[in-house]
Amino acid sequence: MTEKFDSVVVGAGPAGIAAAYTMAKAGLSVLVLEKGEKPGAKNMFGGVIFRHHTEKLAPEFWKTAPIERHVVEYQYWFLSKQSHLLVSHRNQRFNGQYNAFTVHRAKFDPWFAKLAEDAGAVIINRTTVNDVLKENGKIVGVATDRGNVMADVVVAADGVNSMLSKQAGLREEVPEDAAVLAVKEVIALPKQRIEERFNLGPEEGIAALLVGFGPGMHAGFMYTNRDTISIGIGLGMRDLDKSKQRPNDLFEQFKNHPSIAPLIKDGELKEYSAHLIPEGGYNYVSNISTDGMLVAGDAAMLVNAINWEGTNLAMTSGILAGETIIEAEKKKDFSTASLFRYRQRLEDSFVLKDLKKYRDVPKFFAANPHFFTQYPDAMNELAYMWHVVDDELKEDRIKRMKAYLFKRRSKLGLLRDAYHLWRLFS
Numbered sequence: 001m002t003e004k005f006d007s008v009v010v011g012a013g014p015a016g017i018a019a020a021y022t023m024a025k026a027g028l029s030v031l032v033l034e035k036g037e038k039p040g041a042k043n044m045f046g047g048v049i050f051r052h053h054t055e056k057l058a059p060e061f062w063k064t065a066p067i068e069r070h071v072v073e074y075q076y077w078f079l080s081k082q083s084h085l086l087v088s089h090r091n092q093r094f095n096g097q098y099n100a101f102t103v104h105r106a107k108f109d110p111w112f113a114k115l116a117e118d119a120g121a122v123i124i125n126r127t128t129v130n131d132v133l134k135e136n137g138k139i140v141g142v143a144t145d146r147g148n149v150m151a152d153v154v155v156a157a158d159g160v161n162s163m164l165s166k167q168a169g170l171r172e173e174v175p176e177d178a179a180v181l182a183v184k185e186v187i188a189l190p191k192q193r194i195e196e197r198f199n200l201g202p203e204e205g206i207a208a209l210l211v212g213f214g215p216g217m218h219a220g221f222m223y224t225n226r227d228t229i230s231i232g233i234g235l236g237m238r239d240l241d242k243s244k245q246r247p248n249d250l251f252e253q254f255k256n257h258p259s260i261a262p263l264i265k266d267g268e269l270k271e272y273s274a275h276l277i278p279e280g281g282y283n284y285v286s287n288i289s290t291d292g293m294l295v296a297g298d299a300a301m302l303v304n305a306i307n308w309e310g311t312n313l314a315m316t317s318g319i320l321a322g323e324t325i326i327e328a329e330k331k332k333d334f335s336t337a338s339l340f341r342y343r344q345r346l347e348d349s350f351v352l353k354d355l356k357k358y359r360d361v362p363k364f365f366a367a368n369p370h371f372f373t374q375y376p377d378a379m380n381e382l383a384y385m386w387h388v389v390d391d392e393l394k395e396d397r398i399k400r401m402k403a404y405l406f407k408r409r410s411k412l413g414l415l416r417d418a419y420h421l422w423r424l425f426s
């Protein structure tokens with residue numbers, strides 16, 4: 001039997017659920033197909049969800065949603081082999097005016113999906129979509145391992161590898177220079193010990209970004225949950241390919257760093273996972289709408305790697321896809337031209353405006369890996385020189401520090417780097 005819906009959404013992640021909820025609330029018939037045994041079962045991230053964008057769908061969600069901790073401190077670690085330099089921002093305002101919450105996707109996604117279900121969407125788990133169905137070149141539904149389903153518009157919210165957008169001819173595989181491989185562990189520790197180690201109150205959490213280990217553009221992350229720590233590294237696929245290093249070895253090296261190891265000491269490994277992040281930015285967001293189909297979230301490569309934002313772009317693109325389909329339903333026009341409104345909506349929103357602003361950043365850092373290697377190292381060495389107390393005159397010390405810095409990076413190189421950063425971010 002083939003059923004027909006106003007919209008079929010493939011994937012019950014933040015993008016898919018936001019789209020389904022938006023449409024179901026407006027009275028459209030919506031089916032969500034999810035390959036996992038439940039929403040979130042297949043999903044991994046760092047990570048945090050953001051208050052501002054999540055509240056657009058669920059006001060004061062933290063009162064009922066399974067959140068872990070609200071973030072009160074953002075840490076930026078610059079590592080060298082034996083040391084670290086830490087810049088952090090803790091603000092009591094984050095205690096009243098929540099900004100971001102650490103969550104486990106396996107707990108948060110089912111809660112989030114229930115919003116769409118309560119609004120009238122039907123969610124079917126354990127169902128893999130294998131292909132798009134076409135009639136006269138137009139997408140009219142999807143083929144699943146349980147049979148075919150027809151729809152006026154299909155929303156491909158099937159994540160970074162989006163088989164659906166490839167089958168619709170909208171996208172290729174994620175190119176190597178736009179993909180980051182993230183490997184992550186969830187490590188259990190008693191709640192109180194996490195709070196002692198990170199100097200946190202009972203509900204408070206930290207989000208940490210760490211650079212300066214391994215070759216190339218590698219970054220580490222750490223998030224405190226209630227009684228676990230999410231810790232991982234992101235490895236540029238191209239760098240990984242060039243360096244021939246194994247992700248596991250780099251991850252072990254990272255966890256054994258003398259500044260990191262004490263934070264996770266005596267923890268019990270609960271979970272290990274790996275996932276791709278589409279970090280290429282605006283230049284890789286190409287076709288995201290066609291006759292009968294829209295692409296949202298990671299499937300459309302909507303990730304802001306600079307600010308570590310993904311779920312909010314996914315949710316917003318889901319909402320905008322939903323609104324576009326509601327409009328198309330009113331006109332009964334599901335053509336490419338009608339659905340192109342989705343792209344325009346995204347261009348008018350922070351999603352593509354932010355990615356456009358940073359469009360040259362990924363390429364710049366890829367061409368200048370010394371920001372992730374030489375600079376963290378030099379910052380640590382300079383901090384060390386500054387703090388050692390001995391007979392050396394401060395005048396000589398400062399000369400030595402300058403000589404060290406200019407040996408690592410010429411004056412012209414430093415000026416050039418500062419100029420480029422200014423241009424990229426201003």
Ligand SMILES: Cc1cc2nc3c(=O)[nH]c(=O)nc-3n(C[C@H](O)[C@H](O)[C@H](O)COP(=O)(O)OP(=O)(O)OC[C@H]3O[C@@H](n4cnc5c(N)ncnc54)[C@H](O)[C@@H]3O)c2cc1C
Pocket residue numbers: 010011012013014015016033034035036039040042043044045046047048049050127128129130157158159160163182183184232275276277296297298299302303308309310311312314
């Ligand atoms: C290590 C890591 C850390 C991150 N940290 C953060 C962070 O701190 N904050 C943040 O905002 N973002 C973060 N992100 C990014 C964020 O996770 C993604 O941007 C976001 O999850 C994208 O949502 P989505 O709904 O588009 O895709 P996903 O969350 O990937 O959901 C896609 C869904 O589609 C389903 N699916 C796939 N194929 C099929 C199919 N053929 N049939 C049926 N179902 C299918 C999957 O099972 C999945 O449920 C991080 C990502 C990673 C990997």
